[in-house]
Amino acid sequence: MHLISAEKFFLWKKKQLSKGGDKKSFSLLIDALGGLSKEKLNLFKIKNQGQLKLKLDLDILEYFWNLHLTTSKPIQHLSGISYWRDLTLEVSSKVLIPRSETELIIEIISGIFKNKEEKKTFVDLGTGSGAISIALALAYPSWNGFATDIDKNAIDIASRNFAKNSYQSNLKFYEGNWWEPLRNIKGEIDIAVANPPYIPQDTYNLLPVEVKNFEPKNALLGGEDGLDHIKQIVQNAPTYLKDKGWLLIENHFDQGERVKQLFLENRFTAVKVLKDFSGIGRFTIGRYK
Numbered sequence: 530m531h532l533i534s535a536e537k538f539f540l541w542k543k544k545q546l547s548k549g550g551d552k553k554s555f556s557l558l559i560d561a562l563g564g565l566s567k568e569k570l571n572l573f574k575i576k577n578q579g580q581l582k583l584k585l586d587l588d589i590l591e592y593f594w595n596l597h598l599t600t601s602k603p604i605q606h607l608s609g610i611s612y613w614r615d616l617t618l619e620v621s622s623k624v625l626i627p628r629s630e631t632e633l634i635i636e637i638i639s640g641i642f643k644n645k646e647e648k649k650t651f652v653d654l655g656t657g658s659g660a661i662s663i664a665l666a667l668a669y670p671s672w673n674g675f676a677t678d679i680d681k682n683a684i685d686i687a688s689r690n691f692a693k694n695s696y697q698s699n700l701k702f703y704e705g706n707w708w709e710p711l712r713n714i715k716g717e718i719d720i721a722v723a724n725p726p727y728i729p730q731d732t733y734n735l736l737p738v739e740v741k742n743f744e745p746k747n748a749l750l751g752g753e754d755g756l757d758h759i760k761q762i763v764q765n766a767p768t769y770l771k772d773k774g775w776l777l778i779e780n781h782f783d784q785g786e787r788v789k790q791l792f793l794e795n796r797f798t799a800v801k802v803l804k805d806f807s808g809i810g811r812f813t814i815g816r817y818k
């Protein structure tokens with residue numbers, strides 16, 4: 530542990546932020562690498578006195594901050610961790626850093642399934658770091674969950690994340706193409722969730738360096754119009770969902786109406802496009818028949 534006076538720390542912080550970067554990334558650096566949460570730091574800021582305890586000394590934290598500024602490497606990759614809801618998840622360049630807008634998926638599902646005792650089967654297609662599936666398994670201990678991903682590295686990371694965040698055993702991980710690893714539970718799924726790659730090719734080409742150079746292409750790119758994977762998921766859903774089973778898909782900001790149409794073409798009912806915190810039609814949801 531390194532003890533640093535609050536006064537010295539805040540002078541040092543001002544110097545670091547004057548070099549560039551954003552406050553959110555800086556807070557994450559201090560939290561994930563320095564071991565001091567934003568809340569604790571705010572308390573020191575109000576008093577501007579006392580001694581802060583940091584896991585790394587200021588020179589080393591400065592080294593990582595400079596590295597972030599010069600290479601655009603996300604702090605999550607420098608620290609190897611990402612905070613998502615109340616989870617601390619291992620991440621690397623092999624998985625998408627889970628985004629804050631995706632957190633709403635858990636809220637949407639909680640709004641539908643209020644009785645936590647009732648046993649249900651859920652799946653998370655393209656689980657990446659495991660964020661969605663782990664949050665659901667923890668929120669619904671009586672549910673049985675299955676998570677798939679085409680990338681073996683993602684499956685390994687998600688499995689470790691589940692083991693680190695829980696002692697539960699109600700979630701299993703399978704490597705494979707979307708629904709394919711779930712062939713033994715055809716027609717048994719109550720709720721399927723997916724945040725698939727949905728970025729159209731021309732948008733992908735213009736993504737900021739911190740995303741394009743560091744996050745996996747197969748987690749982002751959804752083909753020419755962004756809908757390649759969403760189509761596969763929706764078209765195959767009727768084979769795997771129960772009658773009246775739910776499908777919830779995260780989509781790109783302008784895809785809501787097209788995804789809704791796909792749901793309707795595949796015999797889904799009660800189809801809705803739900804907005805995220807920015808008012809964007811980010812999630813499409815419906816029931817099979």
Ligand SMILES: C[S@@+](CC[C@H](N)C(=O)[O-])C[C@H]1O[C@@H](n2cnc3c(N)ncnc32)[C@H](O)[C@@H]1O
Nearest residue numbers: 625627655656657678679706707724725726748
């Ligand atoms: C946008 S990321 C979402 C990751 C995670 N669910 C989240 O919300 O942070 C999409 C994920 O889909 C996976 N994926 C891509 N193609 C796939 C396929 N054909 N079958 C299964 N998973 C796939 C990627 O490896 C990636 O982990």
